Amino acid sequence: xxxxxxxxxxxxxxxxxxxxxxxxxxxxxxxxxxxxxxxxxxxxxxxxxxxxxxxxxxxxxxxxxxxxxxxxxxxxxxxxxxxxxxxxxxxxxxxxxxxxxxxxxxxxxxxxxxxxxxxxxxxxxxxxxxxxxxxxxxxxxxxxxxxxxxxxxxxxxxxxxxxxxxxxxxxxxxxxxxxxxxxxxxxxxxxxxxxxxxxxxxxxxxxxxxxxxxxxxxxxxxxxxxxxxxxxxxxxxxxxxxxxxxxxxxxxxxxxxxxxxxxxxxxxxxxxxxxxxxxxxxxxxxxx
Amino acid sequence: xxxxxxxxxxxxxxxxxxxxxxxxxxxxxxxxxxxxxxxxxxxxxxxxxxxxxxxxxxxxxxxxxxxxxxxxxxxxxxxxxxxxxxxxxxxxxxxxxxxxxxxxxxxxxxxxxxxxxxxxxxxxxxxxxxxxxxxxxxxxxxxxxxxxxxxxxxxxxxxxxxxxxxxxxxxxxxxxxxxxxxxxxxxxxxxxxxxxxxxxxxxxxxxxxxxxxxxxxxxxxxx
Numbered sequence: 001x002x003x004x005x006x007x008x009x010x011x012x013x014x015x016x017x018x019x020x021x022x023x024x025x026x027x028x029x030x031x032x033x034x035x036x037x038x039x040x041x042x043x044x045x046x047x048x049x050x051x052x053x054x055x056x057x058x059x060x061x062x063x064x065x066x067x068x069x070x071x072x073x074x075x076x077x078x079x080x081x082x083x084x085x086x087x088x089x090x091x092x093x094x095x096x097x098x099x100x101x102x103x104x105x106x107x108x109x110x111x112x113x114x115x116x117x118x119x120x121x122x123x124x125x126x127x128x129x130x131x132x133x134x135x136x137x138x139x140x141x142x143x144x145x146x147x148x149x150x151x152x153x154x155x156x157x158x159x160x161x162x163x164x165x166x167x168x169x170x171x172x173x174x175x176x177x178x179x180x181x182x183x184x185x186x187x188x189x190x191x192x193x194x195x196x197x198x199x200x201x202x203x204x205x206x207x208x209x210x211x212x213x214x215x216x217x218x219x220x221x222x223x224x225x226x227x228x229x230x231x232x233x234x235x236x237x238x239x240x241x242x243x244x245x246x247x248x249x250x251x252x253x254x255x256x257x258x259x260x261x262x263x264x265x266x267x268x269x270x271x272x273x274x275x276x277x278x279x280x281x282x283x284x285x286x287x288x
Numbered sequence: 289x290x291x292x293x294x295x296x297x298x299x300x301x302x303x304x305x306x307x308x309x310x311x312x313x314x315x316x317x318x319x320x321x322x323x324x325x326x327x328x329x330x331x332x333x334x335x336x337x338x339x340x341x342x343x344x345x346x347x348x349x350x351x352x353x354x355x356x357x358x359x360x361x362x363x364x365x366x367x368x369x370x371x372x373x374x375x376x377x378x379x380x381x382x383x384x385x386x387x388x389x390x391x392x393x394x395x396x397x398x399x400x401x402x403x404x405x406x407x408x409x410x411x412x413x414x415x416x417x418x419x420x421x422x423x424x425x426x427x428x429x430x431x432x433x434x435x436x437x438x439x440x441x442x443x444x445x446x447x448x449x450x451x452x453x454x455x456x457x458x459x460x461x462x463x464x465x466x467x468x469x470x471x472x473x474x475x476x477x478x479x480x481x482x483x484x485x486x487x488x489x490x491x492x493x494x495x496x497x498x499x500x501x502x503x504x505x506x507x508x509x510x511x
Contacts, residue, residue, distance in 0.1 A: 028294045039294070046298050065305065066346045102304030105348045105368040110419070112297050114307050120298075142298055149297035154289070158297075159417060175297075212339075213346045214305040285346055 001030045006151060006192045006246040013188035020178065020188050021143035024150070043139055046109045050121035053101040053108045054094035064103035066285050068215040073097035087130045091226045095122030099219040112149045112158040112171055115207075115214045118222035119172035120145050120179070123229045127180060137183055144182045145175035148195050155247070156254035160207035160266040163257025165218075169225040170205060170253065174198040176229035181236050192246035194236035199249045201228050204256050206264035208271025211282035217272050300419045301363040303355075308395050309340065309347035312415030314367060317356025319423060319435040320399045320411045322509050330404030331380040332357050338394035340415075341385040350383050353397060357381075362419060398425070426480055431471045437484045441507040442497065446472045446479040453500045454481060461493040478504075 003009045003023070013023050028039050058077050063070035073096040082089050095118030102108045102117055111120040124141045127133065133141075149158065152171045157163040174195040181191045202225075210216050235242075244252070263270030272278050302311035321329065334353050336344055344350050348367070354374055355367035366373060374381055395415035402408045412425035423433045426441070433439070440458075444450045451470065458465060464486040472479035489508055498506045 024294060031291055032293065042295065043298065046295075046301060049301055065348055105303050105305070105310070105351065107301065107363055107365050108304050109301050110299060110307055110311075113418070114302065114304050114311075117304075143294065146294035146297040150292050150294065153292050153297060161417070211346060212343045286343070 021140040024147040057097035057100035091126035116168040116172035119225035123176040141179040165205040170202040173225040173228040177232035180233035197232035212268035307419040311362040311419035313352035314362040316413030329401040331402040335398040337396040443505040
């Protein structure tokens with residue numbers, strides 16, 4: 001059993017009467033011939049790494065290799081002014097922690113990439129805490145995100161070098177938005193609707209890492225990825241429908257990625273990286 | 289189109305910060321170490337090209353490369369301390385930045401391994417993105433090897449009968465060949481045959497393959 005776009009995914013889900021997570025698990029099982037138990041056990045290892053990396057830097061903030069980030073997750077948790085409620089505050093802090101762990105040579109799960117690795121764990125772990133969801137639900141959430149991520153990988157790209165940051169953080173937030181909707185009772189069509197909102201919100205976002213490192217602005221882009229996921233999920237859960245269907249939005253992302261000049265696709269030759277301060281920092285880090 | 293698994297989306301599990309510059313670097317040198325086995329590298333020289341040469345310090349590419357040589361997988365947290373661990377083991381390692389040589393792919397490294405007793409082997413590794421890698425040179429000869437499937441690697445003199453001998457040995461052992469490639473620099477000189485196989489290959493089969501006058505060395509990488 002396989003599906004190659006959102007339309008087929010929804011059709012399969014509706015025919016089988018099951019959510020996206022179950023359809024994705026069936027696909028993995030039938031295509032790889034692995035058992036459900038083995039797949040879920042392996043996914044649990046990924047979930048545990050995610051949980052660990054989401055809190056490590058809140059407890060033990062460490063400066064990154066390049067020195068551009070370190071301590072942000074803890075600062076958010078300790079901030080006297082919290083503009084958001086606990087759900088979003090924690091989700092942002094967790095996403096920042098994952099990026100800090102990543103930038104200090106710690107263990108993370110690329111989801112779908114290392115540069116966007118904070119969004120999915122940040123959103124899902126904070127959601128689980130606030131809505132009292134267990135590991136079984138979290139694994140369903142990850143299965144749901146992977147269906148969206150697979151379609152983005154297959155029909156567009158999740159690489160910053162190909163599609164800019166929209167392909168990385170944009171994809172991660174579309175994946176997370178869809179999972180929120182499933183976990184809070186939305187239909188498969190609602191999930192794809194949320195993913196379409198998420199993609200359309202960050203369409204065109206450039207990949208412009210200072211000094212070419214996965215530090216800044218990658219870390220704060222993961223924070224915006226988290227808020228984008230919740231925004232998109234809220235719109236979908238409220239019954240608002242994006243006029244453009246998911247599959248067309250994926251195609252739009254692919255085309256926008258191709259239209260982005262090389263300077264804005266992970267080469268550190270444009271955007272934040274190319275500001276006078278960005279250039280100075282790069283020279284300082286690499287001792288030139 | 290190649291199958292995209294859920295673990296290609298939620299994964300790889302890796303030591304950061306970069307799938308191409310860190311996880312890929314560890315993966316390529318781990319594969320280099322597997323090819324060097326059973327010899328143990330005592331002295332290793334890494335030559336970095338392209339983006340690896342420019343940004344390796346900020347991505348921990350050096351620690352990841354050394355970690356792979358030490359046998360660490362790309363998700364092994366010891367990678368962070370690989371310099372210290374290599375020092376304790378008395379391993380000698382050098383990193384050379386080559387900013388001048390043009391390489392076809394930006395994230396490229398040459399790995400030269402020496403067992404300290406005169407046996408050496410070198411590979412060129414390329415990190416192709418998402419933590420995936422391929423080796424494109426063995427001892428300076430152009431090859432293509434990803435290490436994703438079990439394989440027998442034969443170093444030979446480019447003379448008639450070698451391929452027939454290898455396939456006969458595998459047929460006798462009831463091992464199916466998935467695919468097979470021959471790489472050579474020039475006619476009659478050193479060449480490599482890479483045979484990807486479906487079944488487990490025994491040491492006896494490897495020894496049988498080695499028993500041929502034009503075959504110089506046989507390596508086995510089991511997945």
